[in-house]
Amino acid sequence: MAPLLRSSQPWVEKYRPRQVKDVAHQDEVVRVLTNTLETANCPHMLFYGPPGTGKTTTALAIAYQLFGPELYKKRVLELNASDDRGINVVRTKIKDFAAVAVGSVHQGYPCPPYKIIILDEADSMTEDAQNALRRTMETYSKVTRFFFICNYISRIIEPLASRCAKFRFKPLTEEIMSKRILHICQEEGLNLDPEALSSLSSIAQGDLRRAITYLQYGARTFGSYISSRELISVSGVVPEEVVQALYSACRSGNFDLADKEAKNVIAEGYPVSQVLSQLFDIIVQSDDITDEQKSRICKKLAEADKCLVDGADEYLQLLDVTSNTMRAICNLPEQFSYES
Amino acid sequence: MLWVDKYRPKTLDRVIVHEEVAQNLKKLAAEQDCPHLLFHGPSGSGKKTLIMALLREMFGPSADKVKVENQTWKVDAGTRNIDVELTTLASSHHVEMNPADAGFQDRYVVQEVIKEMAKNRPIDTKGKKGFKVLVLNEVDKLSREAQHSLRRTMEKYSASCHLILCCNSSSKVTEAVRSRCLNVRISAPTDNEIVKVLEFIGKKEGLNLPAGFALRLAEKSNRSLRRAILLFETCRVQQYPFSSNQAIPAMDWEEYVMEIASDIMKEQSPKRLFQVRGKLYELLTNCIPAEIILKRLLYELLKKLDSELKHEVSYWAAYYEHRMRLGQKSIFHLEAFVAKFMSIYKGFLIATFG
Ligand SMILES: Nc1ncnc2c1ncn2[C@@H]1O[C@H](COP(=O)(O)OP(=O)(O)OP(=O)(O)O)[C@@H](O)[C@H]1O
Ligand SMILES: [Mg+2]
Numbered sequence: 001m002a003p004l005l006r007s008s009q010p011w012v013e014k015y016r017p018r019q020v021k022d023v024a025h026q027d028e029v030v031r032v033l034t035n036t037l038e039t040a041n042c043p044h045m046l047f048y049g050p051p052g053t054g055k056t057t058t059a060l061a062i063a064y065q066l067f068g069p070e071l072y073k074k075r076v077l078e079l080n081a082s083d084d085r086g087i088n089v090v091r092t093k094i095k096d097f098a099a100v101a102v103g104s105v106h107q108g109y110p111c112p113p114y115k116i117i118i119l120d121e122a123d124s125m126t127e128d129a130q131n132a133l134r135r136t137m138e139t140y141s142k143v144t145r146f147f148f149i150c151n152y153i154s155r156i157i158e159p160l161a162s163r164c165a166k167f168r169f170k171p172l173t174e175e176i177m178s179k180r181i182l183h184i185c186q187e188e189g190l191n192l193d194p195e196a197l198s199s200l201s202s203i204a205q206g207d208l209r210r211a212i213t214y215l216q217y218g219a220r221t222f223g224s225y226i227s228s229r230e231l232i233s234v235s236g237v238v239p240e241e242v243v244q245a246l247y248s249a250c251r252s253g254n255f256d257l258a259d260k261e262a263k264n265v266i267a268e269g270y271p272v273s274q275v276l277s278q279l280f281d282i283i284v285q286s287d288d289i290t291d292e293q294k295s296r297i298c299k300k301l302a303e304a305d306k307c308l309v310d311g312a313d314e315y316l317q318l319l320d321v322t323s324n325t326m327r328a329i330c331n332l333p334e335q336f337s338y339e340s
Numbered sequence: 341m342l343w344v345d346k347y348r349p350k351t352l353d354r355v356i357v358h359e360e361v362a363q364n365l366k367k368l369a370a371e372q373d374c375p376h377l378l379f380h381g382p383s384g385s386g387k388k389t390l391i392m393a394l395l396r397e398m399f400g401p402s403a404d405k406v407k408v409e410n411q412t413w414k415v416d417a418g419t420r421n422i423d424v425e426l427t428t429l430a431s432s433h434h435v436e437m438n439p440a441d442a443g444f445q446d447r448y449v450v451q452e453v454i455k456e457m458a459k460n461r462p463i464d465t466k467g468k469k470g471f472k473v474l475v476l477n478e479v480d481k482l483s484r485e486a487q488h489s490l491r492r493t494m495e496k497y498s499a500s501c502h503l504i505l506c507c508n509s510s511s512k513v514t515e516a517v518r519s520r521c522l523n524v525r526i527s528a529p530t531d532n533e534i535v536k537v538l539e540f541i542g543k544k545e546g547l548n549l550p551a552g553f554a555l556r557l558a559e560k561s562n563r564s565l566r567r568a569i570l571l572f573e574t575c576r577v578q579q580y581p582f583s584s585n586q587a588i589p590a591m592d593w594e595e596y597v598m599e600i601a602s603d604i605m606k607e608q609s610p611k612r613l614f615q616v617r618g619k620l621y622e623l624l625t626n627c628i629p630a631e632i633i634l635k636r637l638l639y640e641l642l643k644k645l646d647s648e649l650k651h652e653v654s655y656w657a658a659y660y661e662h663r664m665r666l667g668q669k670s671i672f673h674l675e676a677f678v679a680k681f682m683s684i685y686k687g688f689l690i691a692t693f694g
Contacts (some may be wrong), residue, residue: 270525
């Protein structure tokens with residue numbers, strides 16, 4: 001927690017807000033939480049949303065503001081996926097932690113009479129472990145508050161979720177992101193042209209952490225003046241031409257050409273999941289293919305996405321998608337002819 | 341020493357292929373607050389070279405003095421104790437390892453071993469760099485649990501431990517981990533870039549390169565620099581002085597796959613399937629990864645098929661590779677693909693020729 005040796009801290013950590021009010025976010029979340037802080041009356045909470053939107057930051061900030069630096073260690077227990085969270089381990093740790101009576105109050109901080117247990121990355125806990133937590137939560141409900149944090153709320157079992165006040169952290173809008181970025185620029189003495197600011201937001205796609213990382217990279221490689229073109233060159237987004245080339249190869253009806261483009265995507269090292277999502281945008285927006293063709297293509301895109309998550313080979317999946325897209329566009333039958 | 345090692349550029353300034361990336365990395369390394377890095381790109385594109393040069397840029401020549409160690413960690417896994425074995429490569433400033441080698445125990449490597457390493461701040465007598473670097477290879481092969489376990493460690497100890505992750509397919513790295521790194525894409529070098537490197541080596545070795553020979557080597561190597569240099573050295577052993585149309589040997593295993601392809605195009609029968617199975621086993625026991633075999637087989641088949649069949653066969657290749665990933669015995673799925681191909685091809689032959 002302490003800002004030890006900031007010099008070797010990457011900017012994302014250096015600029016992690018320490019106070020709830022500094023968390024750039026939909027005001028709603030901040031308002032409710034500020035209220036909580038004032039009354040020091042706090043329910044169990046569940047934060048969910050995509051990476052880099054401020055969930056962990058907010059949870060740590062609340063805990064910090066409630067107890068201050070000195071009591072923090074005694075009153076706050078942070079358990080995350082880097083700890084072993086088998087059922088027994090969690091139970092014992094929580095038991096040991098909750099058993100010690102809440103002690104003194106520290107001047108200047110609300111110090112409410114309960115302890116906080118932060119379960120970060122809770123969606124990676126097994127269902128059994130979550131079920132076991134229900135009992136634990138009840139047993140210690142007088143003396144503890146739980147903060148659950150996760151990316152996918154669907155992975156949290158209903159009985160747990162329903163016990164919590166839920167806060168959804170949406171991908172940050174361009175406006176909110178820009179404000180934070182500009183703040184950092186000021187601190188670091190950087191000049192961003194307005195266009196660079198908006199490309200930074202579009203590169204990051206709502207993930208402020210990513211935006212900050214690229215800002216730092218940009219600053220290190222280009223010095224204190226950063227333009228949009230330079231940012232894009234280092235950002236690793238898949239250039240539109242690459243996806244367009246793949247798409248036109250599909251339209252050409254020439255399998256070998258499509259295969260060549262697929263191989264090229266792999267050789268250039270673009271993430272196939274990203275290519276697929278950009279291909280999806282093109283398909284949905286194009287107005288010279290029918291809805292039926294579109295649905296045929298999208299069905300395969302969804303399948304391939306799942307296969308990639310399962311760890312399937314990127315080239316084979318991409319080739320399969322391109323082949324299927326081509327067959328849909330060229331109105332080849334959906335059924336294969338020689339399948340037995 | 342093999343040429344691939346001998347001519348591996350030691351510093352970022354001497355990199356020939358990814359010059360721009362190298363220069364950017366150099367600037368990034370000049371400050372102490374470098375973010376975590378995720379290098380991704382096809383194999384043989386030069387990720388490792390860049391990483392080693394980057395380490396040298398950060399820590400000077402002492403980063404080259406590495407020690408290989410086989411270590412065993414005792415890990416308390418709740419109900420029982422398990423031993424996790426891993427090979428590490430370490431200098432006084434960095435540790436390199438391949439956590440996916442621990443198989444289904446990879447989660448423990450991340451939770452126990454890596455976290456411990458990240459926590460302990462190196463004590464530097466000269467008071468210089470107050471951080472160390474952990475290089476993790478093949479992170480795309482890590483299980484989801486293991487990747488999840490990395491997340492908070494990457495944030496909490498980011499001041500004392502900088503991570504360099506390396507992988508082929510970044511699609512297999514979870515979004516949360518990717519969000520925590522600067523993603524550095526390393527593309528496979530183009531044929532022209534490969535030619536440049538080969539000419540450089542040729543000059544250093546005092547060799548005479550006939551016109552067009554380097555380009556032929558490059559084309560044969562599928563945009564893999566490592567492969568091109570290996571081929572170059574093999575050719576040097578086989579025949580020198582070079583002639584511009586000198587035969588460039590294919591890899592043994594590739595010829596073998598080519599043979600399988602023509603086997604199954606010639607005859608589709610249970611007997612043939614049985615023979616091919618033996619050959620597939622042979623490849624697997626020689627440590628050729630199953631998905632590489634499957635991809636190569638598809639490549640050979642696509643060369644020979646009608647366009648109509650190409651669609652169908654690539655569909656099944658993707659299908660069986662995915663199943664293979666979910667299953668455990670890759671031979672089953674390779675064999676299933678071959679059987680499927682035989683049945684399709686036979687159907688095609690009957691429909692076309694009666
Ligand atoms: N709303 C925000 N306001 C200010 N900074 C933010 C915000 N969201 C993210 N950041 C920046 O991004 C970094 C990561 O944020 P945080 O750890 O809260 O993400 P997270 O939502 O927990 O993501 P994950 O799901 O990956 O754990 C912070 O250190 C901070 O620099
Ligand atoms: Mg978090």
